[in-house]
Amino acid sequence: MTLDTTRRGFLKGAAAGAAVLLVGTGPKGAVAAGHSASTNLNPFVKISSDGTVTAIVKHFEKGQGPATGLTTLIAEELGLRMDQVTYAFAPSNPELYSNLFFGGFQGTGGSTAMANSFMQYRTAGAAAREMLLQAAAQAWGVDASALTLEEGVIKGAGQSAPLGDFVAAAAQLTAPEAPRLKDPSEFRLIGNPDVRRLDSAIKGNGEAKFAIDVFLPDQMIAMIARPEQRGALATAFDDAEAKSVKGYIRAAIMPNKAGVVVYAENTWAAMQARDLLDVTWDVSAAETRSSDQIEAEIRAALDAEPVYNVNKTDMAATKGAIEAAAQVVEETFYFPLLAHAPMEPLNCTIEQTAEGKIILHDGAQMPTGPHMAFAQIFQLPMEMIEIRTMLAGGSFGRRATPTADYQVEAALAFVMTDRSRPVKLVWSREDDLRSGYYRPAFGHKVRVGLDAEGQIVGWDHRIAGQSIMKGTPFEPMVVRDGIDHSSVEGAADTPYAIPAASFGLTDTAKATETLWWRAVGHTHTAYVMEVMMDMAAKAAGRDPMAFRMDYLSDGTADQQRLAQVLKLATEKAGWGNAPEGRAQGLAVHKSFGSFVAEVVEISGTPETGVRIEKVTCAVDCGIAVNPDIVKAQMEGGIGYGIGHVMRDQITLTDGAVDQYNFPDYEPLRIGDIGQIDVHVVASAEAPTGAGEPGTPPAAPALANAIAASTTGLRVSAMPMELNGVSFA
Amino acid sequence: MAIQLKLNGENRSVEADPGTPLLWVLRDELQLTGTKFGCGVASCGACTVHMDGVPVRSCQTYLEDVGTAEITTIEAISEDRIGAALQQAWVELDVVQCGYCQSGQIMSAVGLLADNPKPSAQDIDDYMAGNACRCATYQRIRAGIQRAAEILEA
Missing domain, CATH: 3.10.20.30 (Beta-grasp domain)
Known part of the structure; x- marks a missing residue:
């Protein structure tokens, strides 16, 4: 993908300080450094002559830890203590800051922040270190190999000076092409469980600034009156009553008629005026379906022959193997629409400078999206648009829409003004739950054949649901031969050595906007794979753990790593030795390059009330740069996975979303899970994902624990509370 | 007015x-x-x-x-000794993730420790039930409150 962008504006600003050393790796991976706009550089570390070292973090911080993690990589290679380095979020500039896995897009997602940055940031830090040492060596007339840089001080040959003294000279040097990186045995910060988050204090004392905390002089608040029925168009409005609200300014129908923008002096006035606005909607082209119809369509697709044979296997042979099997285990599953509901409602602020530049203040997950959209809307070159990335109050995928939905809304609201006042667009929780993009509903139908010895002889797996990636800029990367990999990931590419396995996929018609939701396809595929494995184990009269190990014994690296976390989690959980009155269930799954096993231990029964007493997790995500943040991501991922399957769904009645606010979409609460123990596998492999992989195994492990409780109930449709399970 | x-x-x-x-x-x-x-x-x-x-x-x-x-x-709230202890515990245990709910969590937790200086896990779950955290930092919130109780007792 070619992006029309320039780095001129940023470099000009970056080079303004006289003695600033900027080091990074160029787009092709070569190390580049420079101090002027003439050098093609990609700066990840900025060092000022006063010794201030700033990591320029290209990923946004929604709590998953890249601000701390990427800064750690710089500090490690520069030999600094964590308290000697700070961080700033990178500006939007896909040429310099693209996600190496996103093909020219700058953005955060797919649990890639560390995986795609690990070598890039280490290399930048190491190159800066060598340049500073070289500058000191020249100044002192010694060989650089005689010098060391530790904790900000360059020493050797009888001399000692702070690194800041050599920044000006280092900035004149050519960056080393292949700086020497630390050997892992030399790591002091990477992998150190005592390295703390850099953003803890400000998030506990109210100082942290999220996008919603942006207050520009004279700013207006904009909220949008939206239709009940999805897709209805605003044709007229009456604001006679809204005018009674002090602070109400005016209202205007959006250019795309998707709603009516209410402008006000403050948020409360905007909320009140919006409530009082009387909007006339044209529903002729609006959605009329209900979620029951969407579910019926998915179930019908599962009963028909699949459109895609995902792995181009011999489906007839699979069918034949199952027909001939000694016993057949089968189940049909249904997963409803889900909202992301990040804690901070969506919002962003737009201002125009005297020079005509547009500035977007946003918890920007995928800055390239709004950047390109704004270039179109404002008819400006990319360098006249600046995106200031703020802390984000969660996302779970919601802030990264391919359409830049809420940023575009804000831009449309802004262009309908004279642009003299900044506009902050604020969503309410109702906007978030009702007008949002959802994890699409999916259905699975699986038949597993077992022979007389209880071995799997055939696995027929059908999947149906709405594609997430088709029609987005990511389609060329993710969709192959019509198959959206995100619909089948975690199932069709299972590392289990299952004989005669076939996977069929049918895309169903568009029901709502859809979007990746923490762990994307794995949110349903892991559930189905791991519940089916459990059912098959039970049918075979085998222990679920031992049964799985049979299919993880071909010696592939994936199987070995899955087996390792499975062994570790079950050992730590006391698998098979649950206390009286408790039941255990397990699941193990690979996603985003990481391997996670979880054991859920419950008390109670679906009738009397299930209580989740304990979740034990083992994770192998390669080198855990910050093991405590990895643990936190597992804890959070488990909670996110379990909370939604317990009680949440988005439903539609006649095209209108039925849920309004948290009382209808009840979040996981503190008492829902008793205890979570996370064990991080020591690894020398390259880092892989942490933000999402904790989520997929949590729900099936819970389902398997429920099935192992006295009643044996198999929950195959979500949410569990509406499908036979009460929670204590 | x-x-x-x-x-x-x-x-x-x-x-x-x-x-x-x-x-x-x-x-x-x-x-x-x-x-x-x-x-x-x-x-x-x-x-x-x-x-x-x-x-x-x-x-x-x-x-x-x-x-x-x-x-x-x-x-x-740092001027309140309970608030200060909670903030210290929050940093020690890295309770936060996105951090958006944490002001509210700490403000509620101050109320809990003011009423009940040595809350059990169940006491914490009951008192803090109205504070949602979409990142699900609950495990550390619970530990943070118990750590703050220890700090205050010392």
């Missing part, structure tokens, strides 16, 4: 309608942005502040209901 507020130990005057939720007075008028908007219906606890030392949801507390009560927000 001008309304007088006792806020974080100071007297403040704000121009606002008496029916305005305290949340929006704090955020939009006084730019005390540590208090967060999460749901507007007292269902998530992100907007929790203290009224005469008692945690309340500021999205459902109207200016006219405040009267002469002392309002304390996250910005001033």
